[in-house]
Amino acid sequence: MNKTLKMTDILALGFMTFAFFLGAGNIIFPPQAGLAAGENLLPAMFGFLATAVGLPLIGIIAVAVAGGGWNGLTRDLPPKVATLMAVLIFIIIGPAFAAPRTGLVAYEMAVKPFIADAGQMSLTIFSVVFFAVALFFAWSRGKLIDMIGKFLTPALFAVLAVLAVAVFINPQGDILAAQGDYANMAFTKGFLEGYNTMDTFAALMFGMLIVDVIRKKGVTDEKATCTYLIYAGVIAAAGLAFVYISLFYLGATSSAVAAGADNGGAILAAYVQALFGPVGQMILSAIVLLACLTTAIGLISACADYFSSLTKLSYEKWAVILSVVCGVVANVGLNQLIALSIPVLFALYPVAVALVALTFVRGKMANPRLGYRLVLLVSLLFSLIDAAKFMGIDVSALNILPLFDYGMAWVLPTLAALVVSFFIGGSEQAEARTA
Known part of the structure; x- marks a missing residue:
């Protein structure tokens, strides 16, 4: 019998999708763009939203329109070409780059500031623990909605909401003149910077994973599956837009507290410190750790799901392999x-x-x-x-x-x-x- 999802399940599905997209890079990049955009904040932000939110949403909808899988997206291509293209995307976005980076960034921004003598050993220990936790959540695809959508993501969103409200209520500086290309081509510059988030790749990966999660909830009707997938994409897009808007404004009003900061992470850290004092680092650590963890879970799950469809190894075995590889790559040769x-x-x-x-x-x-x-x-x-x-x-x-x-x-x-x-x-x- 085909089941239908309750509203709470649909919201949880959307929150899960939002969490998969929202990695640490998505959090630390907009503040830098906001600072450079200055008085041209609005056109730069809308340009960024067009590619950092619009394209991933369209990607999710495309997966739904194509029937929920890679085969539907690439049915008009030679099978070997379609497979090669998918493998390259999954390797680059998965174990070779994006997934290991989640562990490394989580360590650098959320854990290392609390360790007096941080070194290679502390990074190794953290990587083992981090990817073990990610593996635990990724192990059961059928429970991803419950574990991430109903627990981890609401916690992440709550912390981000606290930060957003504080930024708008108590901005830490004046908005200055636009810098560089933002002075005369703010929308175009924001558009191009949003394109560099590469989240369209993630949309193609996560779209297939979300379809699998929906089906494991007992939904078998193709039309209903497509509808739920689009709902999830819209909820995720709304969440991403909320985060990007608040972080753009944070960056635009950060000149007084983040003078000399050369990257978005430094801007965000200085701003949070100014807003919340010593407890600010704990708030920032919670945001980055939860964002990195949920993204790592999504990447490991999506890659394991696809690679298990190509080989005789099970999803669970691939999840273990990918988690181990990610832990190793996070320690050696990442640059x-x-x-x-x-x-x-x-x-x-x-x-x-x-x-x-x-x-x-x-x-x-x-x-x-x-x-x-x-x-x-x-x-x-x-x-x-x-x-x-x-x-x-x-x-x-x-x-x-x-x-x-x-x-x-x-x-x-x-x-x-x-x-x-x-x-x-x-x-x-x-x-x-x-x-």
Whole structure:
């Protein structure tokens, strides 16, 4: 019998999705952007929200429209290409980069300030404990809603709400003039900075995981599953917008207490200290620790779920393997892995954005199979230019490309390919649409 979710379960599902997205990077980045935006706070913030909230929400909806899984999103691609693309995304966003970073950032911002002689041993011990706790929560996918959505996330949101209210009631400084690109292109700068959060990747990963959680709650109807997934995305987007707005305002009013701060973490720490005094570090530690933990749980769960579908190893075994790998990577060579991972992200992120866009226009294509290949190939080829530029390779000869200076040379060629895909391959229209 198909079950329906109660309102409390739907809210818990949305809170869980919100917690999966909200990692430490999402918390410490907006204050820096807010400080630089200054008096141009509003246009910069709306630009940031468009890509840091809008794109992930659209990604979640795309997963729902495609039937809740990677196979639906990539049904018009060769199976081996679709699998390779998914594996690369899961490795980069999972054990190679994002998941280990949650443990490292949690240690640096939430635990290390309380340790007098912090060293490698303390980091190792913390990593073991942190990823053991993440594994405990990730072990049972069916109970993720109850454990995260009903307990961890409300605690995280409550602490963030206290901080947000304090920021608006008692701002710690005046809003100054905009700096750098925020002075004359605030919306565009905010838009580009939000794009760099890479949360569209996470949307594709978490969308599949959330569908699995919904089905383990007894919901079998595809339409109901799609509806609940969209509800979860909307709730998560609202939560993220609330956090980003408050943190942007925090950054914009931080000039008096965060003078000389060179990153969002330092700005946030100084502001919280000014607002709450000695207890401020405890509040900040609670925010960062809960945010990192819930994101680590989501990443481990999503990766284990996908890799178990490709191999004979069970979800539980993959969860253990991934937790161990994350603990190791959090201790050794993380900086090198970041340097290796970022060019890959530059190359793959535009492809993920293009894939999401294709999901919504598939029905208008003359030949979806041909159209998908054309659009994704164009987005990949031009995004490789941006990746090469980041790696220090001289590609200045291509600076005639629109948006080249912004690291978005792929945008207009991809749009052009998308338009062309509406008209080519019409003779195979029936075969493509029914495949």
